[in-house]
Amino acid sequence: MTAGTAEPTTDATNVAASETEARMPEAVIDQTMIANMEAKVGAELRIDHSVNNEEATRIAVAKFAGGIGDVNTLWTDAEYARRSDYGAPVAPPTFSIGCFSGIQFGWPGLGAFHCATQMDIAAPIYWNDTVTSSCRYDGFTGPRPSNFAGRMVTDSFTNEYINQLGEKVAEIRWQVVNYERGAARGKGKSRKIEVPHRWTVEEVEEVERKVLSEKPRGEVPLWWEDVEVGDALSSLTKGPIGLTDEVAFVAGGGAPIPRLKANASAALDYDSHPAWAFRDPVTKAKEPIYSVHYNQAAANAMGVAYQYDVGFQRQCWQILALSNWCGDNAWVKHVSAEYRGFVYLGDVIELGGEVTGKSQDDDGEYVVEVTTFARNQRGDNVMPGKGIIALPSRSDSISPVARRARAAESIRSRV
Structure with missing residues (x-):
């Protein structure tokens, strides 16, 4: 049981610890494993079981926006979107x-x-667009020693997203650390922090007031000429992160690997792919490895003290913070971020950043470069990052969004 948690009395309370500790398969990195992975470099991966959306319906968009906590009505109000530079929902x-x-x-x-993660956002996705996703395995670095585990390797992948017109709307390059789970689980029992964080009612009420006070910039342009190097970005607050925050992200299409299923559908998957699941020590049900984000037994089996957020969820927060700051007429062209440390359930995260440069780029757009942070209540920057944002300029008759909307309309008119 994690320090600081209060547990109700259940039938499982008196079960021996050996029967209530989840176990996942454990291996060490060897030459056979390395050779097998070297043979897969460059492979286009089969991802059907982990594709969560392919059509941007009104409801799908609303669920995804809600799942990342995005309150900008641009995504959910069709009439407002038609009046915007996008020209359509x-x-x-x-x-x-x-x-x-x-x-x-x-x-x-x-x-x-x-x-x-490093992400390029190329074109808007409009309601009812169809998005075809692909994933390529680009290879790995390592193995190398780790302070957290025995040894580790880092995989690299590239995702591409193509709409029904053959237009690339986004590209994501992302990295995954793979580690010897047995060594990590042994080291993970010694923690210098208490999770979940102990908040007073007054403290969380202050956090909630801040969350409610933060608004997206909306339709008011942020002119490139009015931005200076050293300017602070507006803040975005997340938390205290709760179980439903994780469930909402999953329900909105965010990152279940594989796609979540129930009963016989799940049992058939786990029978074919035993590594996808583990047995919950209390309920005895099989649960997906992905449940580390909402199941404490799964998190503990990974060598982590408590349930924690999803990497791509945190990436969405970074882009949301930038979108809120720059407004509906600007375009976030590129972002990168590193996920350092865990965001545990109960944590509060403040996202922000600073303008570090401004220029006219090779595309002729007026851009600013920014550094970003995501800081928890302990003062740790759990997601340092960077971004490049195209802003409207008084010397340009068309905004970055309107430019992309016109390009999209031109492609649609030819198809």
């Missing part, structure tokens, strides 16, 4: 992540953490 710039984000691949018996 549109999905959030992160919607491709809700179509497909990641996959469990290779390294049987090792634990895995998504550790970094």
Whole structure:
């Protein structure tokens, strides 16, 4: 039982610890495993079981926006969107992540953490667009020693997202650390922090007031000429992160690997792919490895003290913070982020950043470069990152969004 938690009395309370500790397959990295993975470099992966969305319907867009906590009515109010520079109802710039984000691949018996992402956002996804996702395995680095586990390797993948017109709407390059789970689980029992965090009622009420006070910039342009190097970005607060926050992200299309199923549907999957699941020590039901984000036994079996957030969920928060700051007429062109440390259930995260540069880029757009942070209540930056954002300029008659909307309309008119 994790320190600081209060548990009700149940029939499982008196079960021996050996019967209530979840176990997942454990392996060490050897030459056979390395050779098997080297043979897979460059492979286009089969991802049908982890594709969560392929059509940006009104409801799919609303569920995804709700699952990342995005309150901008641009994504859910069709009339407002038609009056915007998009000219039609549109999905959030992160919607491709809700179509497909990641996959469990290779390294049987090792634990895995998504550790970094680089994303290019190329074109808008409009309501009722169809998005076809693909994933390529680009290879790995390592093995190398780790302070957290015995040894680890880092995989690299590239996702592409193509709409029904053959237009690339986004590309994601992402990395996953794979580690020797047995060594990590042994080391993970010694923690210097208490989870979940002990909040007073007054403290969480103050956090909730801050959450409610933060609004997207909306239709008021943020002019490139008015932004200076050193300017602070607006803040975005998440938390205290609750179980439903994780469930909402999953329900909105975010990153279940494989797609979540129940009863016989799940049993057939787990029978074919035993590494996808483990047996919950209390309920005795099989649960997906992905449940580390909402099941404490799963998190503990991974060597982590408590349930924690999803890497791509955190990535969506970074892009949401930038979109809220720059407004509906600007375009987030590129982001990158590293996921350092865990965001546990009960944590509060403040996202923000600073403008570090401004220029006219090779596309002729007026852009700003920013650094970003995601800081928890302990003062840890759990997601340092960067971004490039195209802003409207008074010297340009068309906004970055309107430019992309016109390009999309031109493609649609020819098809």
